[in-house]
Amino acid sequence: MPRPSNYRKSYGVDKKDYVVVSPEAQKMKEEEKNKMKKLNNRLVNYVDKVHDLEMANRLLAAENERLKKQKKEPENDVSEIYEDELKRLREKVEVLQGQNTKLEIETDNLQYDMEETVAKLETEKELNKDLESEITGLRKDVDDATIERSNLETKIENLQEAIQLERKVHEAEMENLRAQVTPAQAPVLNAEQPSMLPDLNDAIVQVRKQYEAFNAKNLEDLDTYYKEKIESLSRQLKSAQEEVRELRVDNAEKRKRIHQLELELDSLRGKNDSLERAMDQMNDRMTKDAAAQQEMIKEMQKELDVTKEDLGKYLIDYQKLNTANMSLNQEIIIYQKVLSGEEARISEIDTSITTKKTRSRSSSRSSSSSSSRSSSEKRTKDEIIEEMLEEKAESAAPKKESSTGVISVSWKVKGGTVRPAKPFEPSKDAEDLRKAMKGLGTDEDAIIAILSKRTKVQRAVIAKVFEEKYKENLLEELEGELNGNMKATVQHLMWKKTELDAHAIRKAIKGFGTDESVLIEIICTQSSKDLREIKTDYKRLFERDMDTDIEKETSGAFKKFLVAILKCNRPPDSGTVVSNLAEDDAKALFSIGVKNWGPSNATFLEIFSQRSFQHLWYLFKQCWTKLTKDDLVTTIEDECKGDLMKGLRTLVRFSTCVPPVYYAGQLYDAMTGKGTEDKQLIYIITTRSEIDLIDIKEEYLRIFKIDLKTHVDKEVSGNYQKLLLGIIN
Numbered sequence: 001m002p003r004p005s006n007y008r009k010s011y012g013v014d015k016k017d018y019v020v021v022s023p024e025a026q027k028m029k030e031e032e033k034n035k036m037k038k039l040n041n042r043l044v045n046y047v048d049k050v051h052d053l054e055m056a057n058r059l060l061a062a063e064n065e066r067l068k069k070q071k072k073e074p075e076n077d078v079s080e081i082y083e084d085e086l087k088r089l090r091e092k093v094e095v096l097q098g099q100n101t102k103l104e105i106e107t108d109n110l111q112y113d114m115e116e117t118v119a120k121l122e123t124e125k126e127l128n129k130d131l132e133s134e135i136t137g138l139r140k141d142v143d144d145a146t147i148e149r150s151n152l153e154t155k156i157e158n159l160q161e162a163i164q165l166e167r168k169v170h171e172a173e174m175e176n177l178r179a180q181v182t183p184a185q186a187p188v189l190n191a192e193q194p195s196m197l198p199d200l201n202d203a204i205v206q207v208r209k210q211y212e213a214f215n216a217k218n219l220e221d222l223d224t225y226y227k228e229k230i231e232s233l234s235r236q237l238k239s240a241q242e243e244v245r246e247l248r249v250d251n252a253e254k255r256k257r258i259h260q261l262e263l264e265l266d267s268l269r270g271k272n273d274s275l276e277r278a279m280d281q282m283n284d285r286m287t288k289d290a291a292a293q294q295e296m297i298k299e300m301q302k303e304l305d306v307t308k309e310d311l312g313k314y315l316i317d318y319q320k321l322n323t324a325n326m327s328l329n330q331e332i333i334i335y336q337k338v339l340s341g342e343e344a345r346i347s348e349i350d351t352s353i354t355t356k357k358t359r360s361r362s363s364s365r366s367s368s369s370s371s372s373r374s375s376s377e378k379r380t381k382d383e384i385i386e387e388m389l390e391e392k393a394e395s396a397a398p399k400k401e402s403s404t405g406v407i408s409v410s411w412k413v414k415g416g417t418v419r420p421a422k423p424f425e426p427s428k429d430a431e432d433l434r435k436a437m438k439g440l441g442t443d444e445d446a447i448i449a450i451l452s453k454r455t456k457v458q459r460a461v462i463a464k465v466f467e468e469k470y471k472e473n474l475l476e477e478l479e480g481e482l483n484g485n486m487k488a489t490v491q492h493l494m495w496k497k498t499e500l501d502a503h504a505i506r507k508a509i510k511g512f513g514t515d516e517s518v519l520i521e522i523i524c525t526q527s528s529k530d531l532r533e534i535k536t537d538y539k540r541l542f543e544r545d546m547d548t549d550i551e552k553e554t555s556g557a558f559k560k561f562l563v564a565i566l567k568c569n570r571p572p573d574s575g576t577v578v579s580n581l582a583e584d585d586a587k588a589l590f591s592i593g594v595k596n597w598g599p600s601n602a603t604f605l606e607i608f609s610q611r612s613f614q615h616l617w618y619l620f621k622q623c624w625t626k627l628t629k630d631d632l633v634t635t636i637e638d639e640c641k642g643d644l645m646k647g648l649r650t651l652v653r654f655s656t657c658v659p660p661v662y663y664a665g666q667l668y669d670a671m672t673g674k675g676t677e678d679k680q681l682i683y684i685i686t687t688r689s690e691i692d693l694i695d696i697k698e699e700y701l702r703i704f705k706i707d708l709k710t711h712v713d714k715e716v717s718g719n720y721q722k723l724l725l726g727i728i729n
Helices: 023-071 078-181 201-348 350-366 368-402 426-437 444-451 456-470 474-481 484-494 497-509 516-523 528-542 546-553 556-566 579-592 602-609 613-627 632-639 642-655 659-671 678-687 693-704 708-715 718-728
Strands: 406-408 576-578
Touching: 078 201, 406 579, 426 444, 426 456, 426 474, 444 484, 444 718, 456 474, 456 484, 474 484, 484 678, 484 718, 497 516, 497 528, 497 546, 497 678, 516 556, 516 642, 528 546, 528 556, 546 556, 556 602, 556 642, 576 579, 576 613, 579 602, 579 613, 613 642, 632 642, 659 678, 659 693, 659 708, 678 718, 693 708, 693 718, 708 718
Parallel strands: none
Antiparallel strands: 406 576
């Protein structure tokens, strides 16, 4: 089963927020029409004022020309000065980017050389280890051979001693046998002497003969036995001598081999030492080059920051001038339309207007209190007249622009609640944060006061100064001191938005199952520029390709739909839409049929993945309603199925909603229902705090009749509440 989403699945305002025309509203419209008729009678007075202003403007222009002729100075064209300065700054930025690219290439080359040298060093070290292991084995063999030689020499000595001992025993036995064989001198008896004993001479002679024969045989056997034993010992001695000789030869060869290996090892050690010295020199040189390049990059970064600040000032001035120019052009158009349409009416009621002017002047002189009331009433009505004229201009503008096919769909925003702190003192902020986190307890109020009133760029500068000053990572220190939702809010404030989205996508596709709703909410609501940055951060953080991971985790038509959007071919919003192209796209989609919408159709895929959000807004809000009265979101939910239906619904809702209205609805959904969805609340408030949170607050109050600050105050508590309210205020 899919895991619960990290974001809300609904986009924009629910159906309950759509306006339905009631009888009361119709009656109110009728009353407004009557008021408009009455106000038209007062329009002539306004036209007279316009004529007076035009005359005053002409007088001022003539006076300006007269002063210019007196001063004889050429007129300064602010737009040309701005364009020239902007062009110069862009060229400077391009030069700095080129230098930065060259430095990066040189750094990569040096890094590659160092890696190649390190790889060679590792190879030599491995070869050195193999040689040392081989030498160790040869030394062991030599030791074994030496031990074997000693054993054989000991055996030879033992055998020689045994031979000598056997010889001595043999000689002793031979002496003993010779002593036994020596004949004994028997007593001589006279023949005449009678003997009482029997004559044993013959028997003795026979015994002696037998004994001599036996003794000779024994001597012969002993001689044969010892000869055989001596021969066997001689053979063993010869074989032992041959083995010793072979071992000596083998030992000599191994000693030669050891000597050669020792010489090779010495040469390798010398080569290793030279490589290490060269690597140390290269590291020193690279360190110096990197330090110099870092210093150069810092200087360039400072120059770039100054250039950005100057460019921002010029852009603000240009926007003010452009806004003033647009408002003047709009007023001129309105004045021209009013003058062309009301000339006859002005001529008819000129007399009555003069009478009304005289009466209004006399009544203004009569009483101060009545004049104050009339002035306030007059201001209110003038404001109503201006609103009426703006409505007329808006209703007339598309007709004029439709001939050229270009429609303006841009909207103005007041901006975010978090603005750059002036004066900005990053060193002091870093010191205050350090004091807030060290010692007994944590001063959360000090942390909130700093982080909620600094932009993301300023927070990055504070983190850099903090790390340089205290050798510690600011975000890690804050994470160690905080917990819960406040910790998550601080992480959102310190991280880039694209990093947050990269983490969310990785969490959605990692592990068992895939959270398709998170993929839809992020991929279908981001511009091509944001998607490219998300993919870059995803590659940097996780060393993986985001497109490949999403293709592996999704399937079917939904995968093709996401892959087409991830190609980042959607053009940026320019503030204008070509109406003819939007009408053609609407007709093409209508002819295909909602139930047949899918990536297999090239026209569908091109429109949904290669058109700007403002183009889709005009397509769905203006052109589609001319072709059918059915609600498009409802039709998609009925005709389409699965994750593709959710993706289409999300893309349509996001493109047909003005961003402040869309995010106001998202915040309301996060704080209503069962519990508060803190992740979505934190994500929207932190990411929109520098873009359009002021407009979101106004839309929130207009749509839901409750102040955003009050609603957040009711739903959350503690330091987490203080931090969110600090950002909202």
